[in-house]
Amino acid sequence: MKHIILSTQVSAFAVAASLALTAGSASAQQAAAQPAAKEGALGVQNRSIGYVMVFENRSIYQAKDAKTQCPVALNDGPPEQFKKLYPENGERTVEGTRLAWEGELWNPTKKELDVPYYEVQGKVGRGMNLDGKVGPNDYVDPDTGEKGIDNQIYRTVGCTFNYRDGQTSTLTPQWRRAAYNIFVIELTDVDSLQNDDDVTVTTYRGNDRLITDATGNEYLPGGSQTLDTRWGKRYITAFKGKIKDGVLTTEAKDLIMPAASVYAPRDGAPDILYRDMRFQLNLTDTQANGYMGGYADVWTWYYHSHKTRDSRHQAYGGTAGPTLYRALMKNADAFPDANGQNTAISTALDVKFVHVFVQHPGAQVAGMVNHGTQSAEAAATEARTRE
Amino acid sequence: MSSKVRFSSLLRGSAIGLVAAFALASCSGPAGSDGAKTAAAKQVAAVAEPASSGAEPRLRLITRDQYLNTLAYVFGADVRPDVEFAPVERVDGLLRLGTSRAGVNDTQLELYQKTAQFVAAQVIEPTRRNFVITCKPANEKAADAACASQVLNRVGRLMFRRPLEKDKLAELVSHANSSADKLGDFYAGLAVAIEEVLMSPKAMLIAETAEPDPKNPGHMRLDGYSLASRLSYFLWDAAPDEALLKAAETGEIQTEKGRAKIVDMMIASPRLKDGLRAFFDDMYDFEKMTTLAKDALVYPAFTGLTAEDAREQTLRTVVDHLITKKGDYRDLYTTRTTFLSPPLAALYQLPTTKGWIEYQFPDSSPRAGVLTHISFLASHSHPGRSSPTLRGKALRELLLCQPVPRPPANVDFSALENPKSEHKTQRDRVNFHLENPVCAGCHRITDPIGLAMENFDGSGRYRTSERGATIDASGNLDGKQYTNVVGLAAALHDHPSLTSCLVKRVYAYGTGSQTTNDDAEMLKFLNARFEQAGYRVPDLLRTVALSKSFSEFKEAAPAAGEAKTASAVPATH
Numbered sequence: 001m002k003h004i005i006l007s008t009q010v011s012a013f014a015v016a017a018s019l020a021l022t023a024g025s026a027s028a029q030q031a032a033a034q035p036a037a038k039e040g041a042l043g044v045q046n047r048s049i050g051y052v053m054v055f056e057n058r059s060i061y062q063a064k065d066a067k068t069q070c071p072v073a074l075n076d077g078p079p080e081q082f083k084k085l086y087p088e089n090g091e092r093t094v095e096g097t098r099l100a101w102e103g104e105l106w107n108p109t110k111k112e113l114d115v116p117y118y119e120v121q122g123k124v125g126r127g128m129n130l131d132g133k134v135g136p137n138d139y140v141d142p143d144t145g146e147k148g149i150d151n152q153i154y155r156t157v158g159c160t161f162n163y164r165d166g167q168t169s170t171l172t173p174q175w176r177r178a179a180y181n182i183f184v185i186e187l188t189d190v191d192s193l194q195n196d197d198d199v200t201v202t203t204y205r206g207n208d209r210l211i212t213d214a215t216g217n218e219y220l221p222g223g224s225q226t227l228d229t230r231w232g233k234r235y236i237t238a239f240k241g242k243i244k245d246g247v248l249t250t251e252a253k254d255l256i257m258p259a260a261s262v263y264a265p266r267d268g269a270p271d272i273l274y275r276d277m278r279f280q281l282n283l284t285d286t287q288a289n290g291y292m293g294g295y296a297d298v299w300t301w302y303y304h305s306h307k308t309r310d311s312r313h314q315a316y317g318g319t320a321g322p323t324l325y326r327a328l329m330k331n332a333d334a335f336p337d338a339n340g341q342n343t344a345i346s347t348a349l350d351v352k353f354v355h356v357f358v359q360h361p362g363a364q365v366a367g368m369v370n371h372g373t374q375s376a377e378a379a380a381t382e383a384r385t386r387e
Numbered sequence: 388m389s390s391k392v393r394f395s396s397l398l399r400g401s402a403i404g405l406v407a408a409f410a411l412a413s414c415s416g417p418a419g420s421d422g423a424k425t426a427a428a429k430q431v432a433a434v435a436e437p438a439s440s441g442a443e444p445r446l447r448l449i450t451r452d453q454y455l456n457t458l459a460y461v462f463g464a465d466v467r468p469d470v471e472f473a474p475v476e477r478v479d480g481l482l483r484l485g486t487s488r489a490g491v492n493d494t495q496l497e498l499y500q501k502t503a504q505f506v507a508a509q510v511i512e513p514t515r516r517n518f519v520i521t522c523k524p525a526n527e528k529a530a531d532a533a534c535a536s537q538v539l540n541r542v543g544r545l546m547f548r549r550p551l552e553k554d555k556l557a558e559l560v561s562h563a564n565s566s567a568d569k570l571g572d573f574y575a576g577l578a579v580a581i582e583e584v585l586m587s588p589k590a591m592l593i594a595e596t597a598e599p600d601p602k603n604p605g606h607m608r609l610d611g612y613s614l615a616s617r618l619s620y621f622l623w624d625a626a627p628d629e630a631l632l633k634a635a636e637t638g639e640i641q642t643e644k645g646r647a648k649i650v651d652m653m654i655a656s657p658r659l660k661d662g663l664r665a666f667f668d669d670m671y672d673f674e675k676m677t678t679l680a681k682d683a684l685v686y687p688a689f690t691g692l693t694a695e696d697a698r699e700q701t702l703r704t705v706v707d708h709l710i711t712k713k714g715d716y717r718d719l720y721t722t723r724t725t726f727l728s729p730p731l732a733a734l735y736q737l738p739t740t741k742g743w744i745e746y747q748f749p750d751s752s753p754r755a756g757v758l759t760h761i762s763f764l765a766s767h768s769h770p771g772r773s774s775p776t777l778r779g780k781a782l783r784e785l786l787l788c789q790p791v792p793r794p795p796a797n798v799d800f801s802a803l804e805n806p807k808s809e810h811k812t813q814r815d816r817v818n819f820h821l822e823n824p825v826c827a828g829c830h831r832i833t834d835p836i837g838l839a840m841e842n843f844d845g846s847g848r849y850r851t852s853e854r855g856a857t858i859d860a861s862g863n864l865d866g867k868q869y870t871n872v873v874g875l876a877a878a879l880h881d882h883p884s885l886t887s888c889l890v891k892r893v894y895a896y897g898t899g900s901q902t903t904n905d906d907a908e909m910l911k912f913l914n915a916r917f918e919q920a921g922y923r924v925p926d927l928l929r930t931v932a933l934s935k936s937f938s939e940f941k942e943a944a945p946a947a948g949e950a951k952t953a954s955a956v957p958a959t960h
Contacts, residue, residue, distance in 0.1 A: 036749045039849050040736040208741060211733040214683035214690045222688070222736040224729060357738030365738055369724065369745035 036367025042221055042355045043285035044190050050358035051288045052206060053176065053183040054219040059126045059291065059348035060154055060163055061142055069120050070159035076115070077161075077318040078311065084115045104322035105306065117323040119331075120158030127151035127348030128280060128293035130252075137333070150346035152331040153296060157324070162309070162317030181258040182206030183235075184225050185279075185288070186358045187248070193283045196243040201250050201279060203239075205232030205258045206356075221286035221355035229361050232258065234271070239279065248283050252276035252294065259304055270304040273297040275335050275344045281353070288353040295334040295344035302328055437908040441940030442898030444595035444609060447486040448475065454591075456625035456661055458506060461545045463518050468505045470498065474674065479901045480788065480892060482669050487899060496586070503585035507578040516574060524573040530564035531573050539563065539580055547589040548619075548626050549612040550636070559583060593620065595899075600939055608939045611635035618650065618932055621897040623658040624665035650932045654925050660706050663924070667705045670892050671757075672785055673698050675766055682771040686846035689765065692730040697761040697847070700726050703743065704757065709924045716889060716922040717880045720756035720786075721873075723748040734761060734848055753842055753849055756876040758782065761847030768845035775817050775837025782836050786879065788888035792829050811856040814838050835862040839875035886922055890914050893924075897931045909936050 043049065063069050076084070078101075086097040104113075125139025127149045134148035141149055157163040176182055184206040190199050206225035213220050229236065234256050241250030255277040259270070277294030302325050306314065314320070332342035359365060449457075451472040458466055473495050478484035510519050520538050524531035539559045543551040551559075559580045567576025584590060595613040600606040609617060612627075615635040619627040631640070631649065639645030653659065668674075676698040681689040703726040708714040714722070727746040732739035739746075748754045757763055767781040768774045783789040817834045821827045839862045844850050852858055860871045867878040879885055890913045895902050902910065913930060920926035931937055 036747060036752070037738055039748075039752060039754070042736055208729065211688075211730060212690070213687035214681065215687070216690075218687065220688050220733050222733045224732060224739045226740050357732075359738065359740050365740050365744060365746075367737065367746050367748065368739075369747050 037357075044187075044193060047190050048186060048188045048358070049190060049193070049285075050184060050186045050225065050356045051353035052210065052219075052223070052225055052356040053185075053351060053353050054210060055350070055352035056292075057350045058153060058157070058163060059151060059293075059350050060158055061124055061126045061139075062164060063122075063124070066164075069122055070118055071121060072116070072118050073159075074164075075118050075160045075318045075323070076320060077315045078320045079315055081115050081320040081323065085113065101322075106321075108322055108325040110326075113322055113326065115320075115323060117327050118159040119327065120155050125149050125151050125154050125158075126350075127154065127346070128278070128291050130276065130278075130293055130295070130346055149348075150293075150333070151348050152333050152345045153301075153328075153347035156327045156331050156345070160318050160324070162313070162319045177210050177212070179207065179209040181260055182208065182210070182225060183258055184227060184356065184358065185353065186227075187241075187283075190243075193243060193285065194246050199241050199243060199248070201239040201241050201248070203235060203237050203255060204228065204358075205235040219354050222357070223354075224357040224359055224365075226359040227361060241279065243283065246283055247290070248279060248281045248288070250279045252278040255294065259308070270300065270307045272304050273300045274347075281351070286355045290351065291348050292351050293346075293348040296347045297335075297344050298325075298328045298332050299343070301345070301347075436912050436934050436936065439909040439936040440905045441606075441936040441938075442900040443940050444597045444613060445487045445593075445899040446595070447483075447593045447899055448489040448491065449591050449593055450475075450482075450486060450624075450665075452661075452665055453620060453624055453626070454502075456623070457546065460625060460628055461519075461542060462506065462510055463515065466506055466509045466515070468502050468509075470502045470505075472498065477672070479895060480670065480784065481896055482674060483896045483899065484901055491591070499586040499591055500582070503582040506585055507582040510581055511574040511578045520574070520577070527573050528571050529573060530567040530576060532560055532564055534573070535563040535567075535577055535580065536560045538577060539584065542581060543584050544632065545626060545629075546584050547587070548593070548616045548632070550632075597940070603939065606939055606941055608641070611638060611640050614640055614646075614938050617897070617899070617938070618653065621932060622650075622653045622662040622928060623656070624662045625658065647933060650929055653932075654929055659925070659928075660710060662928075663706055663710060664702045666893070666896055667702060668698070669896065670785065670889075671701065671762070672766070672781070673701075673762065676762065679766055680770060681765070681846055685771040686844070686848075688734045688848065689846040690730065693734055693761065693846075694765070696728045696731045697765060699743075700728070700731055701757055701760045701762040704760070707745070713923055713925070716917075716924050716927075717885060718756075720758060720879050720885070721876045723750070723752060723755055725754075725760065731761065734846060736848070753872060755873045756879075758840065758876055758879065759843065759872055764840060764843045764847035765845065768847075771845065773813060773841060773843065773845040775813050775834045775841060776830060777837070778840045779833030779835070779837030782879070783833060786888060787882065787884040788891055789832075789884065791833055794829070795825060798826065811854040812858055813841050813853065814859055815856075836864055836875065838862050839869060839872045842872060886917055887914050889924075890917055890927065893927055894931055897928075898937055906936075909934070 037045065061069075066074075082097075082101055085101070086092065103109075123140055124142050126141055126143075127139065128151075129138070129146065129148035130150040132148070135150075137152065137155070138147065139149035139151055139154070140147050182205060184204045186202050186204065188200045188202065190196055205228040207228050208223070208225050211220045211223035212218065235258050237253055237255050239250040239253055241248055253276070255274045256271045257274060259272050274292075274294040274296055277292060279290070279292055281288040281290040302321070305319070305324075306321055309317070309319070328345055329341065332345040334342055334346065335344040336342050451470065454472070455467060455470075458468075473489075473492075475482055475489045476485035478488060509515060519542070520534070521541075522531075522534040522537050524534045536556060540551060540556055543556065543559065562583060563576045563580035565576070566579040567573045570576055593616055595617060596610050597607040597613070598610045600608040608614075612632070612635045615627040615631040618640075619625060619631055627635070630652070634640040634645060634649050640649055676694050679694045680691075704722070704724070705719065707726070708719050708722055708724070709716065724745065724747050726743050727735070727737065727739045728743050729739055729741070737746075753759065763781070764773075764778070767777040769777070780791045783791050817830065817838065821830060821834070839860050841853070841858045842849060842851065842860050850858065862869060862875065864875060864878040864882065867881070869875050869878055887910070891902055891910055894906070894910060894913060913927065913934075916930045917927045920930075
C-alpha cells in the first residue's frame with residue numbers, strides 16, 4: 001500500500017514537473033527578444049557581473065622545510081594505523097578488527113586511540129581573521145603579517161599528505177569541469193568594481209560545462225552559466241557586501257557548497273556546510289581571486305572528505321578517519337552544541353573565479369532569436385530525419 | 388606491382404559489365420505519370436535552356452558523408468561508423484570534382500573493409516536486426532537462402548543504386564549460406580555478405596552510364612538509375628532512396644512531368660539540408676576546419692571545439708537562411724542572424740545557453756554575414772596572426788571564382804615576419820607588398836579586401852587595435868569603397884560575380900564536371916533564371932536539376948547494343 005501511494009506521488013510529481021517545464025518553455029518562447037549584448041564586454045553589465053569557480057584549495061601554508069611545521073612526521077594512513085590499533089598478536093576477530101575500524105570510521109566514538117596524530121606546529125598560517133580577534137591559537141599571515149588568522153583546519157590536517165601540495169584540490173575541480181558542482185556567484189547592484197559600498201553577492205549552482213582554453217588546463221572568461229534555481233535552491237545564499245579598492249568583502253552567512261560526490265550515490269550528496277562563510281576577493285572584469293573563509297561543519301566536512309575519496313586515496317594520502325575526526329573535534333572552535341562541544345572548525349579556501357555570463361532560468365539570452373534553444377542532439381536527429 | 392587501382396581498371400572488371408547491363412535494362416520505356424502537379428509542369432515548360440554539350444557520365448569515388456548518409460537511410464541513423472575517408476584533390480574550387488580523379492589504394496580498401504565490417508556487425512545486432520532483416524530464418528543456427536536473398540536484394544539495390552543482377556544476388560546468397568553453415572549462425576553468415584556489399588566497388592564508386600536519347604537522336608542521356616543517382620547526390624548527398632529507384636525502374640524519371648515531380652519532392656524533403664550543407668561545406672573549403680589549429684599562447688580561446696562549431700555555425704546559417712527562410716543568396720553575406728554554441732560564444736565573448744541558439748547580432752555589431760563568421764576569419768589566417776592576404780584571396784577564389792596566382796618561389800617574407808618590425812598593424816606590414824612590384828600585382832587584388840577584416844584577429848575575435856595602434860579597416864572591392872567589414876559585406880552582396888560564381892559552382896557540383904567555355908551559354912541561362920527567382924538557391928537547384936544539360940550530352944551514339952559507360956579521368960598528380 002505504501003508503495004502504491006509512493007507511486008502515485010511520483011506520478012503526480014512527474015506530471016507537475018512536466019507542466020512546469022512546458023509552462024516555462026512557453027514563457028521563454030513568448031518573451032520579447034532582448035537586445036544583443038555588446039561583443040567582448042565582460043565587465044559589469046546592467047549593474048551585475050557573474051563569476052564561476054575554477055579553482056579551490058584549502059588554505060594550507062607550507063614552509064619551505066616541512067620539518068618546521070611537522071617536526072616528527074607526516075601522519076600515518078589507514079594501513080599503518082590499522083596495524084598499530086590491531087596488532088597481529090593473540091586472537092583477532094573480524095568484529096574486533098575490520099568491523100571495529102569501519103565503526104570508528106563512520107561512527108567515531110570519543111574513545112582514546114593509542115596511535116599518534118601530528119598537528120602543525122608554529123604560528124604562521126594563511127586564511128582570514130574570522131572573529132575579528134587575535135587569539136592564542138590564531139596564525140600570522142606569512143605574506144601580509146596580518147594577525148588573528150583563524151584556520152584550525154590547517155592546524156588539523158597540515159601534516160597530512162592528502163592536504164599538502166594541493167592534493168586536496170585534485171578531485172572536486174575535475175568534477176566541476178565536467179558540469180558538476182559548478183559554483184557561481186553573481187554580484188548585483190554593482191556601480192563599480194573598484195569601489196561600491198553596497199553590493200549583493202548571491203551564490204548558485206550552475207548547470208553548464210566550463211570552457212577551457214586551447215591547452216585544456218586553464219578556464220576562459222566569457223562563458224555562460226545557466227543557474228540551477230530549481231534543484232539547487234539549497235545553494236542559493238545572498239550576501240551583502242562592499243567593494244573597496246577592487247577588493248570585495250561580504251558579511252558572514254551559512255553556505256552550502258555544491259560538492260556532491262560521484263562516489264556516494266546512495267547516501268545522498270555530501271555537500272559541505274560552512275557556517276559564517278564570507279568572501280574576500282580581488283575583482284577584475286575577467287577574474288575574482290582570493291579567499292572564502294568560515295567555519296566548516298565538522299561532520300559534513302569529515303563525511304565529505306571520506307566519501308569523495310575512496311580507501312586507496314586515503315591510504316596513499318595518509319588520511320586515517322578515526323584520528324582525523326578526533327583531531328577535528330578537538331580543534332573545532334565555533335558553534336558549540338548544548339554540551340559545549342564546538343561543532344564547526346575555522347577554515348579558508350584559496351579560490352579563483354573567472355567571468356561568466358549568468359543566465360537566469362526563463363530569461364531569454366540577450367540577442368537570441370525567439371525560437372528557443374535546440375540541442376545539438378536534436379539538431380543531429382533532425383538532420384538525419386528521413387522521409 | 389603498385390596496389391593503386393585506377394578507376395578505369397576497376398571498370399574493366401565486373402563493374403563495366405554490370406553498368407552496361409543496367410544501361411540496357413533501363414531502356415524498358417517510361418511509365419507515364421499523370422500525378423505531377425500542374426504548377427510543376429508549367430515550370431518545366433518554362434525551362435528554355437540553350438543548346439549545350441551537356442555533362443558526360445562520370446565515375447566518382449563516394450565521399451564519406453555520401454556513404455554515411457546512405458547508410459543512415461538503409462540501416463537507420465544510429466548505424467554511423469566513426470570513419471574518415473582519404474582526402475581528394477580540390478578541382479576548380481570543389482572537392483566534388485576531385486572525386487572523379489581519385490584513386491583507391493590498399494590502405495583505403497582496408498578502411499572500407501573495416502567500415503563495412505563494423506556496419507555489418509551493427510546491422511545483425513539483436514536490437515537492430517528487426518529493422519533491416521525483415522524476414523525470420525527457419526533456423527537461426529543455419530543458412531536460410533530465401534531470407535538471405537530477401538535481405539541482400541534490398542540492401543544491394545540501395546547500396547548499388549540499381550537492382551542486383553541475378554548472378555550477383557546468387558553469389559551473395561551463396562556466400563551468406565556458406566558462412567552461416569560454417570559459423571552455425573544465420574545472422575553471422577548474412578553479415579559476411581552484407582560486408583561484401585558495403586565494400587563492393589559498385590557501392591564505393593558511383594558509375595554513371597548513358598544510353599541513346601530516344602527523343603533526341605544523336606544525343607545521349609543518363610540512364611534512369613544514373614540520373615536518379617546524380618539527382619540524389621546533388622540534392623541529398625546520398626544514394627537514391629526507394630522512391631527514386633522506383634521512378635528509375637518505371638522510367639518515370641525520364642519524363643518531364645515525372646522528373647519535375649521527383650525534383651520537387653526532393654527539394655521539399657528535409658534531406659535537402661544534407662545536400663545543401665554538403666555543397667557549401669565543399670564550396671567554403673571547410674575541409675580545412677578539421678585540422679585547423681591555432682597557437683594556444685596567442686589564441687587561447689580557440690580550441691578544437693571552436694573550429695568544429697565554427698563550421699557548424701556557418702552551415703546552420705546557410706541552411707536557415709536559404710532553406711528555412713527562403714532568403715536571397717546575396718543576403719547570406721550581410722545577414723546578422725546566425726547561430727551560437729557555448730564554445731563559440733566564449734570566443735565571441737557573448738552570453739548564451741546550452742546547445743545551439745539562433746542569434747541576432749545588433750545593427751551596431753561589426754558582424755554581418757559569413758565573412759565575419761569565425762569559420763571564414765580563422766580558417767583564412769595564420770596560426771598566430773591574421774592574414775589580409777589569405778582572407779582576400781579566399782574571398783576572391785571561393786566566393787567570386789576569381790583565381791589568385793600563387794606567390795613566386797623567391798618571395799621575401801622577412802619584413803612581414805620580423806617581430807621587432809616598426810610596423811604595428813597588418814596594414815603597415817602588407818603595404819610592404821605594394822612597394823614591391825613583384826608582389827604588388829597580386830596583392831592589390833587581395834589585400835585591400837582582407838584589410839577590411841582586420842578588426843578580427845586570427846582566431847576571429849573582434850578587436851579595435853593592434854599593438855596599440857587603431858586598426859583602419861577601410862578599403863575597396865573592385866572600385867566600391869567602404870570603411871569597415873560591414874561595408875565590404877555590402878559591396879560583396881552587390882558584386883555581380885557573387886551570384887555567377889555560385890551558379891558556376893552549383894552546376895559543376897551537380898553534374899560532376901568542371902565547367903568550360905562550352906558551358907558559357909548554359910551558365911548565362913542559369914544566371915538569368917537565378918536572378919528571376921530572386922536569387923533563391925532552391926530555385927537554382929531545381930533549374931539545374933531539371934535542365935537537359937544535367938542529364939543529356941551530345942556525342943555520337945555507340946553502335947547498337949553498346950552502352951556508353953563512364954570513363955575515368957586520369958589522375959594528373
